Amino acid sequence: MDESPKDIYVVTSLETKAVPSSHPPSNSNGTTRQTPEELVARAIAPIKREFLRPPLPSRTTQNDTASDSNAKQSQSNVVKEKKSKRQLKRERRQEQKSALNLCPEIAKTGDANACPYKDKCRFSHDIQAFMAQKPADLEGECPFVKADAPCPYGLACRFAGMHEHGASAASATANVLKKNSEVNGLSKDVQKLLWKNKIRFTKADAVIKSLGLTGPNWKIKKLIDKEEDEVVLNSSHVADDSVDCSECPPPTLSAADNAQEACATNELRPSKKAKSVVDERCSDEVVDGATVLEKDIEKNSTDTESVHTVNDLLAEPDRSLKIHPREKKLIDFKEKLYLAPLTTVGNLPFRRVCKMLGADVTCGEMAMCTNLLQGQASEWALLRRHSSEDLFGVQICGAHPDTIARTVELIDKECALDFIDINMGCPIDIVVNKGAGSCLLTKPLRMKGIIEAACGTVDKPITVKVRTGYFEGKNRIDSLIADIYSWGATAVTIHGRSRQQRYSKLADWDYIYQCAQKAPSALQVLGNGDIFSHLDWNNHLSDCPKLSTCMIARGALIKPWLFTEIKEQRHWDISSEERLNILEDYVRFGLEHWGSDKKGVETTRHFLLEWLSYTCRYIPVGLLDVIPQRLNWRPPSYYGRDDLETQMASDSAADWIRISEMLLGKVPDGFTFAPKHKSNAYDRAENG
Structure with a gap:
């Protein structure tokens, strides 16, 4: 007797609604197959029977053992061959x-x-x-x-x-x-001034002083005296330095190759460079045969007098001139499709792809304040903006009010943007251990100082991104939501997980609704977490009308056409050829951004592979017994409807590399790749 046709179940809420078939389905080996409801309850993707692969033998084979030993040996070799920064x-x-x-x-x-x-x-x-x-x-x-x-x-x-x-x-x-x-590129002149501690943050320092957030070492007179001593000490070498600079070509941006190492080295320490207070006119430019520094030496007494006069004025700023948060230009996020700032993968080419597919608001990757104030080119590259990004913001992360204030003043002066977002929810250990990110959730007074300092320094809207709390089961944003508005923020994005939880459970949207209900009417509240279909989007906005919109993060990494699905209110059963066309657009944007030479091609390939480590989690709509796919579903091994779709579904880095070779040619000899996010699902990914 023929088996009855399989039904397709549509998930309209968190509960699965299904009509049972006439009899329990069975596998070819005679065992009873689990129903779609049972699979969904176990967070396993219910893929149609005809697309499932047969069970594979145990992965513990001689080849796997050999590859593991080779991997361990290579790791040991890396440790042995560690080189100093000078040697590198x-x-x-x-x-x-x-x-x-x-x-x-x-x-x-x-x-x-x-x-x-x-x-x-x-x-x-x-x-x-x-x-x-x-x-x-x-x-x-x-x-x-x-x-x-x-x-x-x-x-x-x-x-x-x-x-x-x-x-x-x-x-x-x-x-x-x-x-x-x-x-939003960093000019060489500004970069040199940052390197030499020669940018003065007038607005930021005035706001910090007016808020009473100055530390015991924050004394302008001492800093000016110290700078004068350095000028006198180095005056005899100025001419030689200028000659050396003119004889050498501009340095290459080698910091781009060590961006992650730079972040780990600085670890968000308050930079001494950021605290130097000197006149911006100081530079190494040569005017009429003498450097500006040499001319400033001749006018030391006059400059010192004028600086002290300015400092006297800054000591008691006119608070009546401070712009109230309600008087600032606001951004209406209401029901706009907001692409979240995404580390590593949320680069400019990826944002261009999402803009093509329907995103309304984009935001740059999180940038460390101390690195920006030190003029690191790799960190400033995170602030780049494309002309297609009509509503664009940058996200920064810092641990201290003075660092944040100086950074927003510098960004406001050097960059074209619509808003600045302060990350107070980053769960990464290296960020949290230095008092930034989600560590700030345990320090409300520090949060207050940071938000007030940022809002008092610039006229651009300041938004904040937070998690529900630091520890699991100890949510606290609902008690701070009104204060966040009174401190000056115009919008707050709440990620429905705690720092301790990371991504181990589903986002707590009920708590997000609770925070939105307690928020002042003028404060825009955005929700974030596990949005993977237009049904998720619709449900969240209808369940809590006070939510302005929902931020889309991992869902966009796995299927960037999610923005199209939301705007067109449909499930897009996208074909493998259409997905490849999206990847081609990304490669074209990447070559325009990183360059079409050898280095640019390999940089584009690297970020493409990072993205493919997420897109492989997508399961085509036509292969599912239950739609739409949930973000936490684990897919069993399955075949696609064609060879390309099968390859795109692979969790092996070897297949990702083959896809990159379709678009960027053969990889160099000895090329290997491991995804940066180090998910447990991809620890075994081969490099082919």
Whole structure:
């Protein structure tokens, strides 16, 4: 007798509604198969029977054992081969001089004599040696040429063979194109001032002093005297330093390669660089044969007098001029699709993809305040904004009011943005251990000082992102929600989990509703957690009308077309070919952002693989017995409807690498990859 056709069950709430079949389904081996309700209760994805893979033998095989031993051996080798920062820097300099790194000026023009630094250049000038070792060109068209602009990478471009005019075209038009499409870059002049402690944060220091948040070491006079001593001490070397700078090409942004190491090294310590108070006019620029520093030395007494006069004025600021939070320009988040700031994967190319698919509000990745104040290029890159991001904010994280205030003043001056979000919910140990992130949830007075200092320094709207609390079962945001508004914040996003909980359980939306009910009417409350379909979105907004909107985080990582589903109110049974087209758009945006040379291609590949480690969790709608998919479902091993869909569903890094090779060509020899998030589900991912 033929089996009855299988029903498709639609989940309209947290409970599964289903009509049972005529008899319990059974597997080919005669055992009774669990019903969709039973699978959902165990958080297992109920995939249609015909797509399930047969049970695999035990994973404990000789090959797995050998791979584990090799992995342990490689880890031990990494420990043994640990090198000092000085040695690593020396090796980077040597690599720059090798044939692998052609001088950018020569690469742009194709002329070996184009470099203005000649023999003193840090890079190689041997065009033949560079071309001999350069990998084969990739298939496709250069993203810059496709945009009707000359490629800024010239000979170094991995699409150089496709350039219509070769490498002779200048990069001016391409630079103009990039400036028109991306903003918020850190200028070299400002970066040098940050490096040398020569930016004065007038507004921030005045606000900090007026709020009574100055520490025992916060004395402007001592800092000015110290700076004057340094100027006198170094005045005899100013000319030599300026000569050295003029003879060397601008340094490359090597910090981008060590962004995570930089974050771990700084660990959100209050930076001494950020506390230096000096006139912004101090620089190493040469004017009329003498540096500005030399001219300032001649006017030491006059400058000191004027600085003290300014300080006297700052000691008692006119509080009547302070803008009340209600008078600031507000952003209406009501029912807007808000893409959450996502570490590592929420980069500019990914945000561009989400904008194409329907996102309304975007926010940059979380940036550490101390790193921004130190002028780290890798951290400032997190603030970049694309012209398509019409409603854009940046997210910062810090442990002290003075650090936050100075950072928001600097960002407001140097960046184009619509709002600034302060992260008070980050659960990462390295952040929490230094008093930032979710650690602030245990320190309400510190929260108050940070929010008041930020709101008093800039006119841009200040928003806050928090968790329900620090410890599991000890929620406290409901008791602080009214205070957050009185301190000056215009919106608060509540992630429905505690810091201790991390992502181990479902988000507590009932508690989010409770906080929204207690919030002042003028404070916008946004919910965050486990939104993975338009039904989730609709249910949360209908259950609590006081919620302004819902922030979408991991759901967008797994299926960025979630924004389209919400706007069109449908379940999109997207095909593997359509998903590949989205990945192609991401690669194109990545090459425009990180570059089309060898380094840019591999950087794009790295972030693509990080993203694929999330997208593999998506289960196509047509394969499910129960729709929509829940974020906490664990999928069994299954086949897709075609080979590409099967490959996209794999949790093996080897398959992710093969997908990247479809878009970016073959990986370099010895290439390996392990996802940064280190989820337990992917600890066994092979590198192929």
